[in-house]
Amino acid sequence: MKKKYPHRSALLLSFLCIAPVAIATETPNATPNDNQLETFKVNNGWSEVAHLIRAASQKKTEQIKKIEFNKHGKGEPPYRQPPTPDKQAQQNQRIRRFINLTEVDLGHAKAKHFPVEVCYAPNLKRLKVDNFCSLGPNDPSSKRNSFTTLPPDIGELKSLETLDISYSSISELPEEIGQLTSLKTFEAQGPHVPTIGLRTLPDSFGNLKNLKFADFRGCLSLEALPCAIGGLATIDTVPLAGNKITVPEPTNDYFCF
Numbered sequence: 386m387k388k389k390y391p392h393r394s395a396l397l398l399s400f401l402c403i404a405p406v407a408i409a410t411e412t413p414n415a416t417p418n419d420n421q422l423e424t425f426k427v428n429n430g431w432s433e434v435a436h437l438i439r440a441a442s443q444k445k446t447e448q449i450k451k452i453e454f455n456k457h458g459k460g461e462p463p464y465r466q467p468p469t470p471d472k473q474a475q476q477n478q479r480i481r482r483f484i485n486l487t488e489v490d491l492g493h494a495k496a497k498h499f500p501v502e503v504c505y506a507p508n509l510k511r512l513k514v515d516n517f518c519s520l521g522p523n524d525p526s527s528k529r530n531s532f533t534t535l536p537p538d539i540g541e542l543k544s545l546e547t548l549d550i551s552y553s554s555i556s557e558l559p560e561e562i563g564q565l566t567s568l569k570t571f572e573a574q575g576p577h578v579p580t581i582g583l584r585t586l587p588d589s590f591g592n593l594k595n596l597k598f599a600d601f602r603g604c605l606s607l608e609a610l611p612c613a614i615g616g617l618a619t620i621d622t623v624p625l626a627g628n629k630i631t632v633p634e635p636t637n638d639y640f641c642f
Contacts, residue, residue: 422445422448425449429458429460430462458493460495473502476501477538483507496530496532501536504538509542509544514549514553515553529553533554534557539559542565543565543567544567547568552582556583557583563592564592566593569595570596570597573599574604577603578606582604588613591616593617594618602628
């Protein structure tokens, strides 16, 4: 005669009823949906972002507000080359779908080439290239972004308000920098090392009519500022501590640095 265990039936029924509920509640946490994604964090270099630009759904492109790189990420493989002109044009067009992207932080991208498509993000307000400070002045340059200038396309960023190239490998800027009509803050701090940092500024820097703050502290590589910067009526502060720049007597309608 078989023994009856009514409590086993109750246990089985309880498991069948509860288990599916537990799985359903855990799944969304394991895979965030499009509505949860505001900051896109990158581990493996800009190619990961390039794939996102090519393949992202419209809902995802509208949700992303910031792109940043993992400090301990691998960065770009050494064999990666810039895209062909045709592919670059496609990427420039596709990134326009990221209508809510307002900040790109390339600080730990470890890139050889500046990703040109960034310049076509329609509502980008903050662009940061700084990462030298967190790694320290004795780290090899291979651990940092190695591009030394920004592309002429930078002038397309009509909504950009903050540009931070502090402690980066950038040594010069294109004339198109003067087309950043919304720029309010420009940061180019240096590591107090004369061989690293911004060496010169184009004359078009004087066209930044909304610029309020320009920081050149510790930028030993920079020896002069364009005279036209003294004619910017909106500028409040230009910190120059720790560099070779001196301020002579005013010339004509403005100071010549």
